[in-house]
Amino acid sequence: MELNFSIEGGDFTQAxxxxxxxxxxxxxxxxxxxxxxxxxIALYEAEVNVVAHAYKGWINIQIDKDKIRIVITDEGPGIPxxxxxxxxxxxxxxKKVREMGFGAGxxxxxxxxxxxxxxxxxxxxxxxxxxxxxxF
Amino acid sequence: xxxxxxxxxxxxxxxxxxxxxxTLVEKGYSSDLxxxxxxxxxxxxxxxxxxxxxxxxxxxxxxxxxxxxxxxxKKATKEMIAxxxxxxxxxxxxxxxxxxxSGLLFSAxxxxxx
Numbered sequence: 512m513e514l515n516f517s518i519e520g521g522d523f524t525q526a527x528x529x530x531x532x533x534x535x536x537x538x539x540x541x542x543x544x545x546x547x548x549x550x551x552i553a554l555y556e557a558e559v560n561v562v563a564h565a566y567k568g569w570i571n572i573q574i575d576k577d578k579i580r581i582v583i584t585d586e587g588p589g590i591p592x593x594x595x596x597x598x599x600x601x602x603x604x605x606k607k608v609r610e611m612g613f614g615a616g617x618x619x620x621x622x623x624x625x626x627x628x629x630x631x632x633x634x635x636x637x638x639x640x641x642x643x644x645x646x647f
Numbered sequence: 648x649x650x651x652x653x654x655x656x657x658x659x660x661x662x663x664x665x666x667x668x669x670t671l672v673e674k675g676y677s678s679d680l681x682x683x684x685x686x687x688x689x690x691x692x693x694x695x696x697x698x699x700x701x702x703x704x705x706x707x708x709x710x711x712x713x714x715x716x717x718x719x720x721k722k723a724t725k726e727m728i729a730x731x732x733x734x735x736x737x738x739x740x741x742x743x744x745x746x747x748x749s750g751l752l753f754s755a756x757x758x759x760x761x
Contacts, residue, residue: 524726527705531734534709548711552685555709559702612681612698612706621686 512536518561518568520587523611526562529570530555540574542647549625550579550645556618556625557583557641563608564588565639581643589635597623648672648757650714650737653693656751659716659741662723663731670737672714675757677749681706689760695748697721704730704738713737718745 514536516529534551554570561568565587573580590596597619604614623629628644650670654661677695678684684694684706693714696703699721707715708730715731716739717723723731723738731738741748753759 524701526702527709530709531705548688548709551709555705556682556685611700611702612679613702615680615682617680617682617686621682624686 512574514572516570520566526558527555553622553625553643556622559613560618561585578646584640586638589633591635657741657748659739661739663728663738674760675752676760677745707736708734716741718748
């Protein structure tokens with residue numbers, strides 16, 4: 512099964528819609544509840560990151576019998592130092608993002624915690640692609 | 648702790664999902680930081696927060712938090728109530744500060760997450 516979504520940068524009212532849809536689909540498929548929670552938390556963090564930092568983004572999700580593969584690609588500033596961005600507490604989020612309860616530098620570490628495989632490719636000034644794989 | 652007891656202690660009113668007012672919550676977590684809430688792995692949790700926007704409801708949905716009390720007289724919007732209703736999340740509003748609300752609930756036996 513394949514699902515596709517698009518994300519608008521800066522539009523916080525939309526953040527989480529893809530995660531919500533994926534949660535419903537995984538529930539219908541009978542995936543383990545703990546596993547669903549990990550997947551949607553990682554995806555939600557990724558959605559918030561795109562809304563908070565990028566101009567726009569796209570999500571491609573492939574669900575197989577034994578795993579889910581999520582690829583989030585954005586047009587945005589990229590991440591100059593991935594190592595630094597993975598550190599808990601490091602954030603470049605704006606005041607607006609912080610006012611929404613995010614931007615504490617927890618997003619990427621939390622995505623890593625909740626996925627079996629996490630890969631980040633980034634080109635500064637152009638884009639970031641995050642690939643997350645979870646096995647059921 | 649029953650949700651009805653939470654309401655009594657905090658002078659809170661349920662503004663969404665009144666069917667759950669006799670359900671039990673075991674632990675409480677106070678935070679305005681949704682990123683922190685998303686790191687929790689706790690069931691039967693009550694979230695005490697002054698962060699009152701659509702993303703609070705989304706965070707509760709993703710983190711499987713079924714009960715949220717807004718402190719400092721924060722008022723949920725129609726959109727927030729609609730989203731919470733859709734996902735079976737019980738929302739409450741209290742006039743107390745987060746400090747006072749947390750203290751009262753803790754003293755009455757609600758456990759901390761850690």
